[in-house]
Amino acid sequence: MSTESSRARSMRETRDRILDVALDVLGENPDAGMGDIASAAGVVRRTVYDHFPSRLDLVRTLTERAVTEVTAVLTEVEASGAEADATWVAFIARLWPVAHRYRVLLALRRGEYGEAIHALLGPVDELLADLVKRGQDTDVFARHLPADTLSQVAYGVVFAIADSDLSNGTPGARAATITSLLMLGVPETRAIALVGAQP
Amino acid sequence: MSTESSRARSMRETRDRILDVALDVLGENPDAGMGDIASAAGVVRRTVYDHFPSRLDLVRTLTERAVTEVTAVLTEVEASGAEADATWVAFIARLWPVAHRYRVLLALRRGEYGEAIHALLGPVDELLADLVKRGQDTDVFARHLPADTLSQVAYGVVFAIADSDLSNGTPGARAATITSLLMLGVPETRAIALVGAQP
DNA sequence: AATGGACTGCACACCAGTGTGCAGTGGAGA
DNA sequence: TCTCCACTGCACACTGGTGTGCAGTCCATT
Numbered sequence: 001m002s003t004e005s006s007r008a009r010s011m012r013e014t015r016d017r018i019l020d021v022a023l024d025v026l027g028e029n030p031d032a033g034m035g036d037i038a039s040a041a042g043v044v045r046r047t048v049y050d051h052f053p054s055r056l057d058l059v060r061t062l063t064e065r066a067v068t069e070v071t072a073v074l075t076e077v078e079a080s081g082a083e084a085d086a087t088w089v090a091f092i093a094r095l096w097p098v099a100h101r102y103r104v105l106l107a108l109r110r111g112e113y114g115e116a117i118h119a120l121l122g123p124v125d126e127l128l129a130d131l132v133k134r135g136q137d138t139d140v141f142a143r144h145l146p147a148d149t150l151s152q153v154a155y156g157v158v159f160a161i162a163d164s165d166l167s168n169g170t171p172g173a174r175a176a177t178i179t180s181l182l183m184l185g186v187p188e189t190r191a192i193a194l195v196g197a198q199p
Numbered sequence: 200m201s202t203e204s205s206r207a208r209s210m211r212e213t214r215d216r217i218l219d220v221a222l223d224v225l226g227e228n229p230d231a232g233m234g235d236i237a238s239a240a241g242v243v244r245r246t247v248y249d250h251f252p253s254r255l256d257l258v259r260t261l262t263e264r265a266v267t268e269v270t271a272v273l274t275e276v277e278a279s280g281a282e283a284d285a286t287w288v289a290f291i292a293r294l295w296p297v298a299h300r301y302r303v304l305l306a307l308r309r310g311e312y313g314e315a316i317h318a319l320l321g322p323v324d325e326l327l328a329d330l331v332k333r334g335q336d337t338d339v340f341a342r343h344l345p346a347d348t349l350s351q352v353a354y355g356v357v358f359a360i361a362d363s364d365l366s367n368g369t370p371g372a373r374a375a376t377i378t379s380l381l382m383l384g385v386p387e388t389r390a391i392a393l394v395g396a397q398p
Numbered sequence: 399a400a401t402g403g404a405c406t407g408c409a410c411a412c413c414a415g416t417g418t419g420c421a422g423t424g425g426a427g428a
Numbered sequence: 429t430c431t432c433c434a435c436t437g438c439a440c441a442c443t444g445g446t447g448t449g450c451a452g453t454c455c456a457t458t
Contacts, residue, residue, distance in 0.1 A: 007456060011404065031310050033445055044406055049447065110306055111230050142387060144377045149363055153378065156359060157352055164348055178343040179352065183382040188341055206426060210434065232415055243436055248417065 015051045017041050019065070022058060027104040030111075034058075059113050063120045066102040070095065074127050084135030085186050089177055089194045091131070092158055096173040100162045128155055135184065142185020154180045214250045216240050218264070221257060226303040229310075233257075258312050262319045265301040269294065273326050283334030284385050288376055288393045290330070291357055295372040299361045327354055334383065341384020353379045 004012075021041040025032045034055055038045040052058040077090040109117050125148070132151040135141030145153070161176040174195055181191040203211075220240040224231045233254055237244040251257040276289040308316050324347070331350040334340030344352070360375040373394055380390040 005457075007403075010456090014404080029310070034447090035445080045446095046407075046448090047405055050404075053447085055446075107309055111228070142381070144381075145360075145374050149360070150378075152363070153356055153359055157356065157382070160352055160355060161344075161348070164351070175344050179349075179382050182341070182343075182384060183356070183378050185381060185387055187386065188384055204427080206433075209426090213434080233417090234415080244416095245418090245437075246435055249434075252417085254416070 014041075014043065014047070018043065018048055018051060019058075019062060023062060023101055023104060026059075026062075026108070027101070030104055030107040056113055056116065059108060060116060060120065062102075063105060063108075063117050066098070066105055067120055067124055069098050070102075070124050071127065073098070074124070074131075078127075078131065083140055084131060084138060085140045085181065085184070085190070085194060087131060088135070088181065088184065092177045092180060093173060095158070096162070096176070099159055103159050103163050106156065106159045125152065128152070132184065140186065144185065150184065154184055157183065213240075213242065213246070217242065217247055217250060218257075218261060222261060222300055222303065225258075225261075225307070226300070229303055229306040255312055255315065258307060259315060259319065261301075262304060262307075262316050265297070265304055266319055266323055268297050269301075269323050270326065272297070273323070273330075277326075277330065282339055283330060283337060284339045284380065284383070284389070284393060286330060287334070287380065287383065291376045291379060292372060294357070295361070295375070298358055302358050302362050305355065305358045324351065327351070331383065339385065343384065349383065353383055356382065 018037065018041045022037045025037050025040045029036075034048050035045045037058075038048045041048070048058070052061065073094045074091060077087050077094060080087065080090065082090070105117060105121070108114070109121070128151040129148040132141055132154070133147035136143050136147055141150070144150075158176045158180050161179065177195050178188075178191050181194065182188065186194070217236065217240045221236045224236050224239045228235075233247050234244045236257075237247045240247070247257070251260065272293045273290060276286050276293060279286065279289070281289070304316060304320070307313070308320070327350040328347040331340055331353070332346035335342050335346055335349075340349070343349075357375045357379050360378065376394050377387075377390050380393065381387065385393070
């Protein structure tokens with residue numbers, strides 16, 4: 001069934017390569033143009049437009065990809081039925097490599113396509129807020145901020161640290177997880193125990 | 200000595216109004232053009248260019264203003280000689296209204312003028328890192344991240360919460376301070392005691 | 399060998415923003 | 429009253445990005 005003609009495959013490969021490289025290029029400079037992406041993908045600008053009719057289409061596809069992956073991870077770790085803090089740790093651990101690749105979306109959320117991206121990311125935001133809310137209800141997370149804000153900020157910190165991972169000497173997933181746990185109100189000893197269990 | 204001709208004053212007023220309003224407009228949309236700023240200031244685009252030869256000049260002036268104010272606050276609270284965590288609380292409390300106004304600079308730091316702004320903000324970053332380092336050396340702050348990264352992230356969170364202050368129902372300075380203290384590794388009870396002392 | 403289509407390489411038109419030039423206009427200061 | 433000058437209101441040139449059109453090339457498929 002999955003017989004794919006060599007033609008169709010190479011076209012899909014080009015498309016995927018454009019998407020992959022766009023994530024890289026936009027990750028370094030969110031204002032990069034279609035030309036920059038095309039060059040980096042070893043292709044001509046015109047070709048990019050053959051695959052994605054507009055810049056917004058490209059960004060949207062990228063976002064949809066991210067939403068799919070993050071949602072998958074999130075629902076999967078939620079299925080374990082563990083306590084909210086342990087679930088959070090598992091979530092970040094699984095999310096870390098993905099977060100680093102998709103860090104650009106946080107930057108893209110402001111400016112120009114912000115609204116479109118925000119809309120697509122809405123469901124993820126809700127799932128995240130639900131998890132934090134559950135943690136607050138079971139007294140493992142603090143209540144100094146409402147669940148939606150807190151989840152957003154904790155989530156943002158993880159991406160921010162993933163960002164600084166480039167220049168700085170790799171603080172890494174562990175430090176990011178601990179930091180997010182701390183701001184969620186998890187005591188330091190408990191936080192260390194949690195990430196120690198799943199390093 | 201401070202006799203200022205009515206002419207010179209109205210010119211300075213215009214200049215100040217442009218700066219003030221630019222902070223607002225860019226705060227809402229960092230990609231706003233000189234035209235938008237001009238209109239918001241009740242002035243023609245050409246006039247803005249009479250005061251600031253280029254967009255970069257405007258942004259730089261804005262940044263210099265911010266650096267001056269933040270540095271003043273920071274050195275002032277440092278002068279008290281209090282423990283690092285108490286100093287941090289005092290710093291955020293004094294910074295809060297300013298942070299809300301200058302929140303745009305965090306967005307402007309990425310993209311186009313990022314380098315110029317980053318250079319101007321360098322001294323502030325150092326002072327901040329020094330404070331956090333002192334806290335780590337005296338065991339009031341945790342060491343899960345190096346001082347420079349940790350200060351940067353904690354600082355960023357305060358601005359992020361100041362940002363969400365618009366849409367959301369005013370979490371306010373107190374919540375922001377507690378959140379930043381938590382991620383600095385200050386235990387929740389201590390954090391609450393600290394902000395309680397200076398609400 | 400012929401065909402179809404992915405990709406190239408160039409051509410455009412279009413737009414939005416930046417920065418400049420210059421002849422006004424109106425009000426403060428001499 | 430006359431001069432100066434901040435501000436206006438147009439003009440313009442320039443840049444850099446977006447999106448489209450189209451002839452041509454190359455190669456897998458038929």
